[in-house]
Amino acid sequence: MAKPILANACALAATAEEAAYRITREIGSRAALILALDPSAGEVVDRVAERPWGAARFFHVAALAGDTLERELADADVAIMVATADADGAAAESIARACAERGIMTAGLILGEQVDVAAAVSALRPYARNLMVTNDEDDVAEVLRALRA
């Protein structure tokens, strides 16, 4: 095998100067569904939804009518369930099953102090592949921004 002779052909190319030669790529928005599982979570989601987002769509699970969830999931690639201590575990299960059938990643954000939301955490644990328990409402927007929602 030929030995590399150009600077970019070895590990030394990890310089700031060489980084300028990285190919610029378009990074599209993530098609994220944000689903509030209870009324308190709905208030948070409504506040977050007022900010500018790419392809994120926001819903209250209790208000989903008919086959709305199925239609919305058709082109989604991540479903983020937002809950508080009053989370509806049955809703989380049905969302998770629908996502699993379609190969859609699920995540859960549970807002509140750990001791207050233990039941909600247990309810969501089987269904959210990634779960965050936080007492900081800003985490909802933070996660969405990080995911380019």
Added chain:
Amino acid sequence: MLKTETNELLTETGPGTACGDLFRRYWIPALLAEELPEADSPPVRVKILSERLIAFRDSDGRYGLIDEFCAHRGASLWFGNVRECGIRCAYHGWKYDIDGNCIDVPSEPENSNFKSKVKLTSYPLVRVGDILWTYLGDRESQPPLPEFEFCQVAPEQTFTSKRWQESNWLQALEGGIDSSHVSWLHSGGLKSDPLFKGAKGNQYNLNDLRPFFEVAEADGGLFVGARRNAEDGTYYWRITPWVMPAFTMVPPRGDHPVHGHFWVPIDDHNCWVYTFDYHPTRALTDGEVSAMKAGHGVHSRNIPGTYRPEENKDVDYLMDREAQKRGETFSGVRGIAQQDASLQESMGPIVDRSKERLVSSDTGIIKARQKLRKSVEALRDEGVTPPGVDPAHHRIRSAAIVLPQEESFIDSCREALTAQPGVAHVSV
């Protein structure tokens, strides 16, 4: 994804930067105790948080960490003579004590008080465990000394190494928080590494390559739990703590020693990785220490006489395509430490986080960045002391445990995640 300005906020740690001010509220490792083994040891150059310093030990064995350069003409004190309770510049003989006070200017008259007007910046340097710790902040905000368990146990129960990593501290730290890469990048080590193999938990790891992740707040930082299926009705949890700003622990395996890291900025393009292993209830065996020194477990195999790993960027990390083909290593690079470092260095000295495409399994990293950013801003704007300064936040552990599926790892493991002197760690 981070905005460019947030990326800069969290990666720049030099004097006068917001994240640098944050680091200057903590005791941080400056060098290993072995680097200054005795009174009047040769001085050691130390660069930390983009400040160039010299560490030395005076004739009474006291440690000093002062500005590297002589106040006279700016020559490096590394060439200096350490003797008679001070370091004397090799150029014109100016002499300084461990507090940076100039105590002799040979060219001045003997009764001159000129020397009393010369002082170099100095920082405290204190030994706790195998590490010499320093505090680069204001003296009035100086917290009590660190109380991490690895540096509180008896000397025969702990071992610390260090290695140079050629990347910004944050991408190194993020590797310590992100356990989702372990099943891929480090898959070879679970079967063969003498510091990992044989643990029952390894089989859970290897049987379930798609773990679920759960992130929970801790007083000093975060706990990140990774769960995999175990026997019927149970999950195998591996719980990684992060204590702000730069301390992480790896969940243990069986009765092997438990390990972790401290990620310390040298400057914005380099960091020191301090790697420790300890056992809370027994001495490390000769075999374990030998394995650690040979670069097994999470330690590195360094070029003799240096803290630079043999697998470094100058030699393409000694890439072994045959070992990769045979499945002994996933990336072709030997050793967990340099498997991590090679990929993190390949991202560039400071990765451009505005171009990332994170996924929800990166939640631990997302939350850690948010917590770090908020702490930096709260300190900068309101003077709020950040999490992790209080030594109570240091008394944590990692854990590996099998729990009934309905149990919360954070509720069930409160004791397991708390350092308890003389009590074994919870491990599978």
